């Protein structure tokens with residue numbers, strides 16, 4: 162009897178220890194050209210100082226030339242951080258209606274590169290639009306006048322509509338040539354990331370008035386949407402331009418494993434879901450391939466994931482040894498990763514960890530030389546990173 166009980170216990174242990182048939186074991190590193198990046202040593206000599214709280218799931222921040230800043234809250238409000246550091250209780254009027262559902266809502270805010278010159282007051286917003294069963298990512302702009310947006314126009318809508326509230330992207334950056342890049346998630350639908358007839362799982366490039374740039378890489382291809390700049394992305398939610406080389410870097414969410422930092426260049430295929438280090442949440446690998454011919458490997462493969470969020474290069478003078486380094490926010494991991502760039506502005510030397518008590522949604526360079534982060538919480542905060 163006792164022997165039977167021991168045998169049964171051993172069987173139970175065996176059954177619950179072995180991965181089920183056909184399923185992969187995440188503890189075994191995947192074979193591939195980019196080794197998994199796990200824990201990184203702690204960064205020292207910094208502290209986080211709260212600037213303001215009371216922000217409902219803040220997503221992005223953009224500083225105005227007058228010292229104020231605009232902050233998006235995912236449920237759909239655009240807030241003003243006054244130059245004295247206080248939060249204006251009155252949100253900006255005229256913001257387009259957003260779909261506030263799961264990951265969807267009001268997302269990024271960026272200013273036109275010539276904002277403040279010659280009465281240019283254009284503010285660009287990205288957001289989820291539609292219903293829970295038929296929705297898409299949109300980009301709109303409006304002129305910031307007094308405490309409202311005027312002349313609001315929709316510049317871009319990702320097609321086709323998708324179901325559910327997942328993977329909208331949508332970070333935006335203006336390139337030095339004045340065109341706008343935006344990241345569009347694949348809606349948790351996977352294969353559309355490789356379909357050139359959809360915007361899902363793409364980085365798109367449009368002019369500041371919303372028309373497609375005529376020198377986009379697939380402009381001449383009849384089977385491809387003209388806005389596509391790069392493809393094979395899952396859910397890119399961080400994007401930044403290198404301050405010296407003007408190269409574009411983007412972070413994207415993998416599923417279980419396989420978050421990526423990519424160098425985004427026109428026409429490239431970044432692999433999802435055909436080549437990836439990710440596993441499905443229910444166990445098996447997404448693909449048997451981590452690399453494939455014609456697809457570009459990530460610069461960093463974060464496995465386990467950091468749940469990559471905002472991205473910024475440090476260009477200030479408060480942390481001289483951080484100058485030129487890339488800072489990547491992490492939601493689930495409650496960290497910001499400092500990605501140490503060599504003096505050649507290209508080689509990645511390693512990573513350090515800045516640990517927080519909060520999910521980090523965005524990382525931004527402030528006009529005062531400090532790095533700022535937004536925390537993803539019902540009572541979200543803006544924190545300033547200072548030397549200690």
Ligand SMILES: [Ca+2]
Pocket residue numbers: 393421431432433436437457458459
């Ligand atoms: Ca990839």
